[in-house]
Amino acid sequence: MRIAIDLLGGDHAPExxxxxxxxxxxxxxxxxxxxxxxxxxxxxxxxxxxxxxVACGSMMAMDEDVRNLLRKKDSSIWIATELVxxxxxxxxxxxxxxxxQMTAATLLLGRxxxxxxxxxxxxxxxxxxxxxxxxxxxNPDCTPELLLQFAQMGTTYAHCVLGIEKPRVALLANGTEDxxxxxxxxxxxxxxxxxxxxxxxxxxGRDLLNGEYDVMVCDGMSGNIALKSLEGAIAALMxxxxxxxxxNLLRKLGASxxxxxxxxxxxxMDYQEYGGAPLLGVNGVxxxxxxxxxxxxxxxxxxxxxxxxxxxxxEELGRAVQ
Amino acid sequence: MRIAIDLLGGDHAPExxxxxxxxxxxxxxxxxxxxxxxxxxxxxxxxxxxxxxVACGSMMAMDEDVRNLLRKKDSSIWIATELVxxxxxxxxxxxxxxxxQMTAATLLLGRxxxxxxxxxxxxxxxxxxxxxxxxxxxNPDCTPELLLQFAQMGTTYAHCVLGIEKPRVALLANGTEDxxxxxxxxxxxxxxxxxxxxxxxxxxGRDLLNGEYDVMVCDGMSGNIALKSLEGAIAALMxxxxxxxxxNLLRKLGASxxxxxxxxxxxxMDYQEYGGAPLLGVNGVxxxxxxxxxxxxxxxxxxxxxxxxxxxxxEELGRAVQ
Numbered sequence: 001m002r003i004a005i006d007l008l009g010g011d012h013a014p015e016x017x018x019x020x021x022x023x024x025x026x027x028x029x030x031x032x033x034x035x036x037x038x039x040x041x042x043x044x045x046x047x048x049x050x051x052x053x054v055a056c057g058s059m060m061a062m063d064e065d066v067r068n069l070l071r072k073k074d075s076s077i078w079i080a081t082e083l084v085x086x087x088x089x090x091x092x093x094x095x096x097x098x099x100x101q102m103t104a105a106t107l108l109l110g111r112x113x114x115x116x117x118x119x120x121x122x123x124x125x126x127x128x129x130x131x132x133x134x135x136x137x138x139n140p141d142c143t144p145e146l147l148l149q150f151a152q153m154g155t156t157y158a159h160c161v162l163g164i165e166k167p168r169v170a171l172l173a174n175g176t177e178d179x180x181x182x183x184x185x186x187x188x189x190x191x192x193x194x195x196x197x198x199x200x201x202x203x204x205g206r207d208l209l210n211g212e213y214d215v216m217v218c219d220g221m222s223g224n225i226a227l228k229s230l231e232g233a234i235a236a237l238m239x240x241x242x243x244x245x246x247x248n249l250l251r252k253l254g255a256s257x258x259x260x261x262x263x264x265x266x267x268x269m270d271y272q273e274y275g276g277a278p279l280l281g282v283n284g285v286x287x288x289x290x291x292x293x294x295x296x297x298x299x300x301x302x303x304x305x306x307x308x309x310x311x312x313x314x315e316e317l318g319r320a321v322q
Numbered sequence: 323m324r325i326a327i328d329l330l331g332g333d334h335a336p337e338x339x340x341x342x343x344x345x346x347x348x349x350x351x352x353x354x355x356x357x358x359x360x361x362x363x364x365x366x367x368x369x370x371x372x373x374x375x376v377a378c379g380s381m382m383a384m385d386e387d388v389r390n391l392l393r394k395k396d397s398s399i400w401i402a403t404e405l406v407x408x409x410x411x412x413x414x415x416x417x418x419x420x421x422x423q424m425t426a427a428t429l430l431l432g433r434x435x436x437x438x439x440x441x442x443x444x445x446x447x448x449x450x451x452x453x454x455x456x457x458x459x460x461n462p463d464c465t466p467e468l469l470l471q472f473a474q475m476g477t478t479y480a481h482c483v484l485g486i487e488k489p490r491v492a493l494l495a496n497g498t499e500d501x502x503x504x505x506x507x508x509x510x511x512x513x514x515x516x517x518x519x520x521x522x523x524x525x526x527g528r529d530l531l532n533g534e535y536d537v538m539v540c541d542g543m544s545g546n547i548a549l550k551s552l553e554g555a556i557a558a559l560m561x562x563x564x565x566x567x568x569x570n571l572l573r574k575l576g577a578s579x580x581x582x583x584x585x586x587x588x589x590x591m592d593y594q595e596y597g598g599a600p601l602l603g604v605n606g607v608x609x610x611x612x613x614x615x616x617x618x619x620x621x622x623x624x625x626x627x628x629x630x631x632x633x634x635x636x637e638e639l640g641r642a643v644q
Contacts, residue, residue, distance in 0.1 A: 063499075126558075127562070140496055140503060141505050174543050179387075181543070182462035182543045183463050205547045205548065205551035205553070206550040206554030206557070207554065209555060209558040221503070221504045222544060222547050224497075225494060225547055225551075226547050227527065229530055229547075229548045229551035229555070230527075230551050230552075230555045231528050232528030232552075233530075233531060233555035233559075234555055234559060235528070237555075237556060237591070240449070240590065241583075244580070244584070244587050253576075253579055254578070254583075255576065257573060257575055257579070258573050261563075261569060261573050261576075262566070265559075265566050269562070
């Protein structure tokens with residue numbers, strides 16, 4: 001596998017990508033790495049025959065308007081995606097702006113035949129392991145047909161990459177009863193029920209972390225709100241816990257005794273273990289990492305990219321949406 | 323104040339309502355209580371001159387189809403709401419089915435003049451105290467005009483009941499930038515910006531618990547998903563924490579030392595302190611308690627009802643939506 005890595009993406013660029021590359025060279029010396037960065041980042045690359053520096057001229061900032069991308073065809077994300085288009089790399093991994101990566105992939109790689117709109121999936125750390133939620137932001141406005149297609153694409157991902165035989169699909173709604181939902185989800189419910197997918201029915205926000213499903217489908221607005229609500233709740237709770245545990249000496253002592261448990265807890269809620277959000281529906285493998293990703297997340301994202309290639313995920317997805 | 327209390331609502335009926343009444347008689351002997359239940363529940367009521375038993379014949383189950391309500395005009399929620407309509411009670415409090423309470427209020431009390439659709443608000447326990455989120459489920463499909471009205475009604479509630487001078491209104495979207503959102507929220511954004519409300523702009527799911535706003539506005543689908551995602555995340559985290567803290571003897575010892583801190587944490591994330599969700603836009607005071615409410619929540623809900631009456635909330639709301 002030849003993998004294009006964006007050195008300039010993410011809140012901790014380029015340190016995280018440089019660190020991840022050091023580890024990748026140890027762990028996966030069988031892969032080739034095309035590291036995309038400016039002169040100053042390329043100068044810091046470790047020396048290895050599997051590592052090829054690729055020069056770029058600029059970068060897309062995390063909060064930069066995606067429309068700027070078309071004027072920045074020398075940016076790291078554009079150049080890295082172009083490597084996949086040209087067949088010089090098999091996949092791209094970045095922790096940069098989600099919107100920019102999505103746009104670069106859509107414009108350069110195009111959509112898989114039959115796909116109306118690509119979607120962004122994210123693997124949630126649930127009580128029963130990783131589960132796929134999509135769309136989490138690419139499509140704020142959806143049609144019922146689009147939700148059906150998200151379910152088909154998500155099922156393919158869960159099968160190919162998460163290794164689930166017959167993935168259970170759920171529809172995110174405001175209640176679990178069949179008649180619940182908005183006009184959009186009610187119409188999607190009917191399509192899902194008629195489909196050959198393993199459709200469970202409606203599920204609600206409080207089911208997201210119980211893991212009693214494999215693929216949760218929703219429009220990009222709902223998915224984004226759900227994902228960020230989960231992240232916000234966990235962050236707020238951790239903050240309050242920290243405060244409460246340092247309130248006095250006795251609690252500090254207690255906290256030191258439970259610290260290994262808290263670390264385990266943090267690790268099990270850590271999206272980094274699941275290696276980034278796949279872009280579903282584009283004609284190539286493009287893995288989006290969280291902007292705050294550390295080395296571990298980039299490393300896992302490369303492993304996910306490898307799984308996508310080995311399982312021929314993109315071709316399978318094309319068959320699923322026909 | 324004369325308050326109608328539904329003895330048959332909630333997961334822990336009638337124990338919770340009976341227990342709450344005992345406490346209310348001590349804490350607020352100046353109020354009158356109309357307790358609505360069947361013979362068997364009424365027989366268990368404490369004796370007090372402020373407590374009037376009102377007989378009903380049936381109940382609406384928590385998950386019962388709301389359409390059954392019209393065939394159950396002897397149900398506790400219908401009878402209790404009717405007491406308000408007839409002027410025999412000033413407010414109603416129930417922990418029963420949200421949909422049934424909403425429907426009973428809409429049919430019996432009607433809407434405040436100018437209100438298109440009533441909404442269900444909920445007071446979120448944030449890092450900075452209680453903040454109002456609406457709609458959390460009454461209206462899965464909304465128009466921009468409806469979202470503007472939710473903002474007007476929410477502002478009135480935050481002013482009258484939460485005591486905030488000029489409540490800050492935010493719009494729940496998939497990003498904080500002005501251009502983010504769905505077609506619905508983008509159109510609502512424009513209306514809110516033109517309005518005389520104290521509009522902050524777009525906020526996202528991870529802002530819900532930071533409390534940097536007073537009223538968060540969204541359609542009932544998004545609000546329901548956000549609320550239940552928060553609840554689910556907190557429940558999952560607490561479950562995992564409990565598991566991690568009882569994994570070995572050392573951690574159990576540590577857990578015993580931090581237990582007061584954990585209790586404080588649980589209390590500060592407890593919706594029960596905020597006393598239930600108000601029904602906004604109906605022509606009367608109807609306070610919806612969470613189905614899993616304990617005595618404390620019902621007690622706080624009665625205090626919220628009193629604040630609504632004292633601040634003339636319903637009249638103020640009518641002025642706000644004109």
